[in-house]
Each structure stands twice: as structure tokens, then as C-alpha cells.
Amino acid sequence: MAIEGLYKAVRDGDLDKTREFLNSRSEECNMIITKRNETALHIAVANGRVDIVKELVDHPKLAKSLKIRDSIGHTALIRAVVHGNRPMVDCMLKKSPSLINIRSSSGNLPVVMAIDFGQIEMTRHLFRAEDFIADQEIQDHNGATLLTCAIYAGTLDIAWKLIEQRPRLALAIDKYGESGILALASVHRSFPSGRQLGFWKQCIDSCMCIPLAPAINDQAGQSNREAINRSSGICTQEIHDQYYDKLLSEMLQVISESESQQLEAGLVYDAISQAAENGMFEFVSKMLETDRRFLWTEDENKRNIFMLAVLHRQEKIFGILYQQDTTMNYCLTCLDLYENNMLHMAGMMKEEYATRINQISGAALQMQRELQWFKEVETIVLPKYKESKNKGG
Incomplete structure (x- = not known):
């Protein structure tokens, strides 16, 4: 029931209730809470709750949830990328810059997911972030896919x-x-x-x-x-x-x-x-x-x-x-x-x-x-x- 309460608080954008969970049951905020293998962070991104995403990302005990993939293989960052939500993306990358190199379960980098889903401005934003693709990665299908999609x-x-x-x-x-x-x-x-x-x-x-x-x-x-x-x-x-x-x-x-x-x-x-x-x-x-x-x-x-x-x-x-x-x-x-x-x-x-x-x-x-x-x-x-x-x- 506690997990159900966390899900509803995040889904509905109830920041105060979410903070209560963070303060008293932070371990649950790091857990998978739906059948689709989603964490509280995934739910917040899916429902466009920018303030809750920032609250979750800034919590010192929730670093693990940033790297968890849902049932279709997407991290919370990739989910934010395909939705074109730049504030969420910037919030997560500021907390953990290495997320830009974490692929989906199908092997796609976030920047490739962005252009694959038609998020052109997000693609530009990620592409300008830095030399985000290491030598060994830009030579595989990610570099080629980014090129053809561009x-x-x-x-x-x-x-x-x-x-x-x-x-x-x-x-x-x-x-x-x-x-x-x-x-x-x-x-x-x-x-x-x-x-x-x-x-x-x-x-x-x-x-x-x-x-x-x-x-x-x-x-x-x-x-x-x-x-x-x-x-x-x-x-x-x-x-x-x-x-x-x-x-x-x-x-x-x-x-x-x-x-x-x-x-x-x-x-x-x-x-x-x-x-x-x-x-x-x-x-x-x-x-x-x-x-x-x-x-x-x-x-x-x-x-x-x-x-x-x-x-x-x-x-x-x-x-x-x-x-x-x-x-x-x-x-x-x-x-x-x-x-x-x-x-x-x-x-x-x-x-x-x-x-x-x-x-x-x-x-x-x-x-x-x-x-x-x-x-x-x-x-x-x-x-x-x-x-x-x-x-x-």
C-alpha cells in the first residue's frame, strides 16, 4: 500500500506527499513500483512532473534509480529525451553527466533516441553537450544511425x-x-x-x-x-x-x-x-x-x-x-x-x-x-x- 501511495503522489504531482516518502521511506523511492519496471522517477517523467523529478534527482539516496531501465529498456533520462523535456534532461545530466552514455536495452544512446523520435531540438542540445560519444561508440550503429536520421x-x-x-x-x-x-x-x-x-x-x-x-x-x-x-x-x-x-x-x-x-x-x-x-x-x-x-x-x-x-x-x-x-x-x-x-x-x-x-x-x-x-x-x-x-x- 505504501508503494501505491508513492505512485499516486508522484503521478498526481503531490510534491508534499512525495517529500514525506523521501524523508521517511527513501528506499522505496529507489524501488521498482509498477509492473512496467518503473521507478518513481520514471512515473514523474511520464506525467511531466518537473518539480518532482528535481526533488527525486537531488535526493542523495536515489542515484541508483537514474540508471534503472523500465520494461522497454528506457532509463528515466531516455524517457525524458523522447518526450523532449529539456528541464528534466538537464536536471538529470547535471546530477550525473555519465547518463548521456547509458544506452537503452536495444543499444541506443539517448541522442539517437532523440532523433529517432523526431526530437530535433533535443538532439541538437545533446549533440552540443560535449564529445558525448566515445571513439568505440561512434563507430557502432549509434553513430551511423545518428548520421542517417540527421x-x-x-x-x-x-x-x-x-x-x-x-x-x-x-x-x-x-x-x-x-x-x-x-x-x-x-x-x-x-x-x-x-x-x-x-x-x-x-x-x-x-x-x-x-x-x-x-x-x-x-x-x-x-x-x-x-x-x-x-x-x-x-x-x-x-x-x-x-x-x-x-x-x-x-x-x-x-x-x-x-x-x-x-x-x-x-x-x-x-x-x-x-x-x-x-x-x-x-x-x-x-x-x-x-x-x-x-x-x-x-x-x-x-x-x-x-x-x-x-x-x-x-x-x-x-x-x-x-x-x-x-x-x-x-x-x-x-x-x-x-x-x-x-x-x-x-x-x-x-x-x-x-x-x-x-x-x-x-x-x-x-x-x-x-x-x-x-x-x-x-x-x-x-x-x-x-x-x-x-x-x-
Whole structure:
């Protein structure tokens, strides 16, 4: 019954009653008091009782409860972190700074839990606390997960700082099975090209004219630089782009120094295919500048980056092919796993792409766009490939 009384006092925010327990039965305040393996401190955090959290943390006999994990493996600090409650977090870290390195039972550091739960400002706060991740810890999935989550959240300043301190994280695998370089290739808004006009909109605005050899430094579409709310974890677009450039440059340096086996393990080839599919022109072109062997990158269906560009109607990626004088013909003769050639790719339409162009009304105009794309590819493939059949006949 005494434990039940402690639970109710903490849950209801009864500071006087809680102090009575601390003064007369402090050992119970250090005990697990619920079926979910929670201490009084866990309950106080869950119910947002900042004053009671401070009272419990400051008690000299309750240091043990700071390190106890509940039934899902969270310390009271981690619980406060995922709730984004900074006063509680600061109170506990002031009492015991080492808590910042105590992981959940699944092996995640508090800062990783913060970004995993979308608590961007809490992530920034913990990240600035100090060099909180020791060398041996930043090399495991925590460092990689923090990096990939920072990229997906748009907090490229955090991602860049991590890569600057630990460059090898670029190829490290996170708890979701992704690497930093793959994450960077998967997020459209991280790239200037991801904010540019799509193929069909450009066709309309230029009287249906497809650009064949886009310039490397093309900055079309970057005039629309809206400031994004700082509280969302993203700086103004200009600063965001600067961090993207720095981040990609750091990763490319690591990639240039890595062996093929390391590149494969770090999902670099997957990242290039993903970037080609997403139309990430800057990413793909800088990858090819770093190492021309990436020209031969293929996805799981044995489709090279130019086949993917055609399939997904990414004209800027396709335009890179025109700059490859010595390898252009070879790229055009490649077949995928199902013996489709480049022209087959132009005749196919991915479901998500069909949805995108259907947003622009007019069946005749849609057909005209598709026909122009097909004819453009047809002009460069070798004659025999215009008549060749795939495995489906």
C-alpha cells in the first residue's frame, strides 16, 4: 500500500506527499513500483512532473534509480529525451553527466533516441553537450544511425559535424541497414536538383524540348529559396545547401580512398542507383568525377544508371551519357536481368511515375510527352536494339 501511495503522489504531482516518502521511506523511492519496471522517477517523467523529478534527482539516496531501465529498456533520462523535456534532461545530466552514455536495452544512446523520435531540438542540445560519444561508440550503429536520421530529418549540420569528426561513418551501417551515403541519395530535398522542375514541366515551359547535355553547374530552380522554420531542425535553404556540399565532399573523400569491398559493404553502389532513380544530378555527376568505375553501377535488376534514368524519366541523369564518349555505346548495349535494353526502358512506365504525370490533365499531351521521350532514346540506340525482344518476347 505504501508503494501505491508513492505512485499516486508522484503521478498526481503531490510534491508534499512525495517529500514525506523521501524523508521517511527513501528506499522505496529507489524501488521498482509498477509492473512496467518503473521507478518513481520514471512515473514523474511520464506525467511531466518537473518539480518532482528535481526533488527525486537531488535526493542523495536515489542515484541508483537514474540508471534503472523500465520494461522497454528506457532509463528515466531516455524517457525524458523522447518526450523532449529539456528541464528534466538537464536536471538529470547535471546530477550525473555519465547518463548521456547509458544506452537503452536495444543499444541506443539517448541522442539517437532523440532523433529517432523526431526530437530535433533535443538532439541538437545533446549533440552540443560535449564529445558525448566515445571513439568505440561512434563507430557502432549509434553513430551511423545518428548520421542517417540527421540526414532524413534535414539536420545536415549535425550530419556534417559527425562526418567531419568520424569520416568512416559515411560507409557505416545503421540499425535500419542503411549507410550515410545511401541516406543522402534517398532524400530528395537534400539536393538542389531535387527542387528543380520535373521533366514534363520543363518540356511544357520549353515547347517540349529535351535538354541533351545539361551543364554540370546548372542551378535552375534554385532561385526559390524559402526559409524553413528553425524549430523543424532545418536552417535556411542556402545554409542547408552549403552543408549538403560539405557533407557530400567529406563522403566522397572517404569513397575515393576505399576499396571495392568497402564500397559494396557501405552500399555505395546502391546509393548511386538510388540517386539516378531519384534524378540526383549533382550526386551522380560528382560520384562519376570521383571514380569512373561507378559508370558500371547496376541495381538488383542489372540496370545501369542510364537505364534507370530512362525508366524514371530523369533527363538530367540521362544527359550525362552524352559526355561519356568512350563508353556511351557500351552503356547503350547493356541488357537488364530480363534482357530489356535502353529502348525497353523508354517504353515502360513505373507506377509512381505514371501517377506523377497523370496529375497534369490531358491524355493527348501525356501521350505526346511519352512519345517524345521514346523517340529521343530511339535516336541513340543501335539499330538492332530497336527490334530486339526481351525475355517476355
